[in-house]
Amino acid sequence: MKKRNLLQRSIVSGIVTIVSLYIVMGPHGRRPHGHDFTWSGIKANLAQNIHLGLDLKGGSHLVMRVKVEEYLKRLAEDSATAAQNAAKDAGFEIKEAHAETTGGNYRVVLTPADPAKAKDIEAAVEKKVDLGSNAGWSFSQSGANLVWTLTGSAQRTLADSATEQALKIIDSRINSIGVAEPTLQRHGGSSSYEILLQMPGIQDPEHVKQMLGNPSRLELVHVVSPPSPSSAQTYATKEEAVASLNSGGNIPANRRVLPYTERAELKTDQNNANAPKPTKWVVVELPAIIDGSELRNANAVQSAGGGSDDFQIQFSLKKNGADKFGAWTGANINEYMGVVLNDEVKSIAFIKSQIYDSGEITGRFSKQSADDLVLTLRSGALPAGIQYQEERTVGPSLGADSIRSGVRASLLGLALVVVFMLLYYRGSGINAVVALLLNMILMIAGLMLFNATLTLPGIAGIILTIGMAVDSNVLIFERIREELRSGKTVPSAVEQGFGHAFVTIIDTHVTTIVSSLFLYVFGAGTPVRGFAVTLVLGLLINLFSAVYVSRTIFIWLLTRKGRRAESLSI
Amino acid sequence: MIQIFHDINVDWLGKRKFFIGLSIALMLAGMGTALYRHKFHPHGTEAFNLGVDFKGGTVVTVRFRQAPPVDTLRSAINHAGISDAVIQPVLDKPGEFLIKVPQQGTSENVPETQTGVDAARAKVRQALSTFGSEAQASSSLTEDPNAAYKIEGTDAVSAVASSQLRTKAIAVTIAALIGMLIFIAFRFEWTYGAAAVIAVFHTVLVTLGLFSMFQIEINLTVIAALLTLVGFDVNDSIVIFDRIRENRKLHRRMSLYDVTNLSINQTLSRTVITSGLVFLSVVALVLLGGETLRPFSLALLMGILFGTYDTIAVAGPIMVWWERKLEAANRLPAVTARESGFQSKSVAGSNKGVGKPSRAV
Numbered sequence: 001m002k003k004r005n006l007l008q009r010s011i012v013s014g015i016v017t018i019v020s021l022y023i024v025m026g027p028h029g030r031r032p033h034g035h036d037f038t039w040s041g042i043k044a045n046l047a048q049n050i051h052l053g054l055d056l057k058g059g060s061h062l063v064m065r066v067k068v069e070e071y072l073k074r075l076a077e078d079s080a081t082a083a084q085n086a087a088k089d090a091g092f093e094i095k096e097a098h099a100e101t102t103g104g105n106y107r108v109v110l111t112p113a114d115p116a117k118a119k120d121i122e123a124a125v126e127k128k129v130d131l132g133s134n135a136g137w138s139f140s141q142s143g144a145n146l147v148w149t150l151t152g153s154a155q156r157t158l159a160d161s162a163t164e165q166a167l168k169i170i171d172s173r174i175n176s177i178g179v180a181e182p183t184l185q186r187h188g189g190s191s192s193y194e195i196l197l198q199m200p201g202i203q204d205p206e207h208v209k210q211m212l213g214n215p216s217r218l219e220l221v222h223v224v225s226p227p228s229p230s231s232a233q234t235y236a237t238k239e240e241a242v243a244s245l246n247s248g249g250n251i252p253a254n255r256r257v258l259p260y261t262e263r264a265e266l267k268t269d270q271n272n273a274n275a276p277k278p279t280k281w282v283v284v285e286l287p288a289i290i291d292g293s294e295l296r297n298a299n300a301v302q303s304a305g306g307g308s309d310d311f312q313i314q315f316s317l318k319k320n321g322a323d324k325f326g327a328w329t330g331a332n333i334n335e336y337m338g339v340v341l342n343d344e345v346k347s348i349a350f351i352k353s354q355i356y357d358s359g360e361i362t363g364r365f366s367k368q369s370a371d372d373l374v375l376t377l378r379s380g381a382l383p384a385g386i387q388y389q390e391e392r393t394v395g396p397s398l399g400a401d402s403i404r405s406g407v408r409a410s411l412l413g414l415a416l417v418v419v420f421m422l423l424y425y426r427g428s429g430i431n432a433v434v435a436l437l438l439n440m441i442l443m444i445a446g447l448m449l450f451n452a453t454l455t456l457p458g459i460a461g462i463i464l465t466i467g468m469a470v471d472s473n474v475l476i477f478e479r480i481r482e483e484l485r486s487g488k489t490v491p492s493a494v495e496q497g498f499g500h501a502f503v504t505i506i507d508t509h510v511t512t513i514v515s516s517l518f519l520y521v522f523g524a525g526t527p528v529r530g531f532a533v534t535l536v537l538g539l540l541i542n543l544f545s546a547v548y549v550s551r552t553i554f555i556w557l558l559t560r561k562g563r564r565a566e567s568l569s570i
Numbered sequence: 571m572i573q574i575f576h577d578i579n580v581d582w583l584g585k586r587k588f589f590i591g592l593s594i595a596l597m598l599a600g601m602g603t604a605l606y607r608h609k610f611h612p613h614g615t616e617a618f619n620l621g622v623d624f625k626g627g628t629v630v631t632v633r634f635r636q637a638p639p640v641d642t643l644r645s646a647i648n649h650a651g652i653s654d655a656v657i658q659p660v661l662d663k664p665g666e667f668l669i670k671v672p673q674q675g676t677s678e679n680v681p682e683t684q685t686g687v688d689a690a691r692a693k694v695r696q697a698l699s700t701f702g703s704e705a706q707a708s709s710s711l712t713e714d715p716n717a718a719y720k721i722e723g724t725d726a727v728s729a730v731a732s733s734q735l736r737t738k739a740i741a742v743t744i745a746a747l748i749g750m751l752i753f754i755a756f757r758f759e760w761t762y763g764a765a766a767v768i769a770v771f772h773t774v775l776v777t778l779g780l781f782s783m784f785q786i787e788i789n790l791t792v793i794a795a796l797l798t799l800v801g802f803d804v805n806d807s808i809v810i811f812d813r814i815r816e817n818r819k820l821h822r823r824m825s826l827y828d829v830t831n832l833s834i835n836q837t838l839s840r841t842v843i844t845s846g847l848v849f850l851s852v853v854a855l856v857l858l859g860g861e862t863l864r865p866f867s868l869a870l871l872m873g874i875l876f877g878t879y880d881t882i883a884v885a886g887p888i889m890v891w892w893e894r895k896l897e898a899a900n901r902l903p904a905v906t907a908r909e910s911g912f913q914s915k916s917v918a919g920s921n922k923g924v925g926k927p928s929r930a931v
Contacts, residue, residue: 063731065730188734192734206688209688387728388687388688388726388728389687389727389728389730389731390687390726390727390728390731391687391688391691391724391725391726391727392723392724392725392726393721393723393724394722394723395631395720395721395722395723397633397722398631398722398723398862401663401860401862402860402862402863405858405859405860405862405863406859406860406863408858409854409855409857409858409859409863409867410851410854410855412851412854412857412858413850413851413852413854413855414851416847416850416851416854417847417850417851420843420847420850423572424572424843456791456794456862456863456866457790457791457794460791460794460795460798460866461794461798463798463851463852463855463870464798464801464802466851467802467844467847467848467851468801468805470844470847470848471805471840471844471848474840474843474844474847475809475840475844478837478839478840478843481573482836500816503812503816504808504809504812504813507757507808507811507812508804508805508808508809510753510757511750511753511754511757511804511805511808512801512804512805514749514750514752514753515745515746515747515749515750515753515800515801515804516746517749518742518745518746518748518749519742519745519746519797521745522738522741522742522745523738523742526735526738526739526742526790526793527790527791527794528742528790528793528794528797531794531797531798535801
């Protein structure tokens with residue numbers, strides 16, 4: 001062995017070891033000072049450097065699914081109304097318009113009075129409403145009906161963008177609640193429409209879930225009612241409200257029947273102020289005048305003259321919304337307008353004068369619910385409701401127990417391995433133990449360097465790595481012994497042993513790395529990913545520690561013995 | 571120098587009928603148990619004891635200051651409207667229980683908030699509140715002297731998510747196997763890859779069979795364990811295949827049958843030492859790893875045992891048998907008969923070089 005070779009190998013091994021030790025135990029992002037070299041300083045740095053997964057640290061893990069069907073259904077329904085209005089505006093008579101949303105198909109169906117004008121109606125509708133083929137709708141004519149069908153790929157694209165939108169909104173809501181270090185990302189495959197939210201340290205996610213689950217869909221609508229001074233038209237039951245429409249028990253596409261829980265308006269009515277009034281029903285026009293996307297800001301304020309638990313929400317509108325709203329209110333003085341939140345009428349008022357850019361939602365909110373509502377309104381409306389698919393919470397003591405027992409078991413396992421290696425391979429056993437410990441240090445350093453989180457499956461990956469590291473040493477040592485038995489000199493046995501074992505080690509390592517890559521790709525959204533990451537990292541490191549460093553130690557031993565290297569403690 | 575084996579000369583392939591027979595028996599026993607449980611549900615068991623990850627439902631981990639008798643706890647939970655909960659005391663932590671609640675009603679008329687993944691937890695919490703108050707979310711049981719219990723953790727998985735996880739787990743395991751098959755086929759022959767993968771598949775089946783027999787819970791960590799043992803197992807096969815490849819170059823006249831035996835014998839001490847050391851570490855994990863890791867460590871324990879066995883007993887014979895078949899198909903029948911060492915034991919026995927390969931090259 002050449003001296004220069006040994007020097008080079010020693011320097012590389014030494015530098016990597018020192019750098020790794022610093023990454024593991026040193027401070028990150030600041031200069032080290034005296035305290036970092038004390039035992040407690042090292043412990044504190046170690047705890048800070050390692051990122052533990054929720055299963056070890058404690059916290060909440062939520063997987064939610066955006067109800068994209070709901071979103072597509074509403075899109076089809078809104079389009080049906082818009083198509084009917086567009087056709088009517090263009091002077092065509094439409095007998096009926098509705099949306100068909102069954103069996104995973106979304107269709108807009110228009111029945112014109114004169115089927116012969118189908119082509120003209122189609123053109124008129126597509127000019128005003130986004131039902132063209134470039135928006136993903138395919139037009140067909142079936143009998144007297146004009147049908148627009150949403151294509152499968154458009155469904156997926158729309159559902160996907162709805163999920164992205166929901167992700168953004170949830171992100172801003174999470175931020176406004178002030179959850180520390182949340183993880184929020186798409187979950188599962190591209191067509192699963194799932195979102196993963198991890199919140200370290202939060203053990204009871206009830207409040208967060210309520211905030212996230214609130215669709216916060218705000219609309220200002222025209223209430224179908226005789227104008228003021230007669231009071232707003234309400235109905236005692238839903239059936240009565242539907243009957244008032246005179247359309248044979250069906251609700252026409254341009255009307256909606258919504259529940260309305262009336263607020264105690266009279267200040268003198270203090271005795272009954274807190275008793276909920278029975279739910280009434282009102283008929284409102286579709287489409288809404290404006291919706292929550294035009295909202296600029298919202299604030300919770302105590303209602304004038306209300307009790308300490310009577311809050312209302314003031315909101316202001318963006319420029320576009322304010323223009324639309326101003327035009328409508330100007331043209332509809334004395335008409336009734338309703339504030340609809342999540343398909344429920346919160347308040348009804350008549351238009352006294354033209355209003356431009358602000359309004360209020362009264363509804364006897366408590367402080368907490370008014371604050372929550374304001375936060376969710378500011379973040380915008382969720383495109384569709386969300387459904388929880390997985391909810392896992394881990395208390396900190398449960399996680400600590402897992403760490404403690406995992407560490408205890410690993411240390412015992414490691415101790416058994418070390419004792420065996422020293423007994424069985426004697427002097428060379430030291431070599432193996434050094435390689436093994438170095439592997440673990442480098443592995444932890446690697447995890448810290450990549451900011452990877454350590455989870456229980458990740459620990460399984462580490463256990464497999466330790467197994468592979470031991471195996472590499474055993475392979476090399478057994479091979480050296482074999483070469484010695486066949487009569488080779490010590491230096492050539494070492495050389496041949498490493499050479500032959502290296503081929504095998506590469507083969508076993510690459511096989512496992514290849515299958516880990518498959519695991520990483522197919523294991524998206526499962527804890528298996530953590531397993532794959534630690535495993536690949538560990539195996540790459542092992543090639544360095546068990547082959548390169550271990551060989552360096554052998555070369556050093558043989559160089560020291562010089563030509564007298566006739567025996568080897570193995 | 572301490573040595574476990576040296577100069578051993580065992581005709582492993584000669585015992586292939588016994589080995590393959592044993593493997594098939596083990597697999598059949600496992601599959602049979604699973605099928606029997608699937609069809610007849612003895613004591614209400616299913617083919618596999620699937621955890622919430624794969625079956626859906628809720629597990630609540632609760633720690634009591636004063637552990638109530640299980641019956642009292644059960645009646646409180648029944649009272650809250652859950653009739654089919656499984657209550658399992660945690661053996662190594664007194665006062666701690668796992669309350670497992672199957673998926674709650676999914677019928678249409680129940681409001682969505684009641685069928686959500688969190689419905690069961692709300693009910694369990696209601697039941698637990700009869701024992702006293704719960705410790706505040708941020709404080710532990712010891713910090714809050716007035717609290718009677720604390721919910722330490724929950725795992726709630728919906729029916730949809732659990733079926734997705736089930737599909738994923740199977741897909742991931744198969745993907746790992748295919749990945750290995752491709753690489754081994756690329757590095758060796760595809761017969762080698764197939765033999766190694768069949769051997770691994772056999773180990774996975776036997777392990778799953780034992781999980782069915784003993785009704786050990788199968789959850790996500792068990793899948794991680796299965797993947798771990800897939801790694802170890804193929805690792806073992808490759809070490810032997812590598813030696814076969816090397817020995818085929820060294821001993822060009824030796825039949826594949828003999829080369830395989832020779833290679834298994836040469837690597838036997840490595841196989842035993844490595845597997846033994848990993849086995850020891852896993853025993854430590856079983857003993858000290860605690861309740862959460864138990865299914866994981868048990869799966870590893872069984873996997874290491876069968877993984878070591880099947881490299882010698884399954885992968886070798888299948889590879890040799892397959893290579894022979896291919897050779898036979900490619901050659902004239904007369905040549906095949908002369909070349910075939912697979913039938914004659916005398917060839918293996920008469921080879922004195924076994925265990926001490928000559929270093930002529």
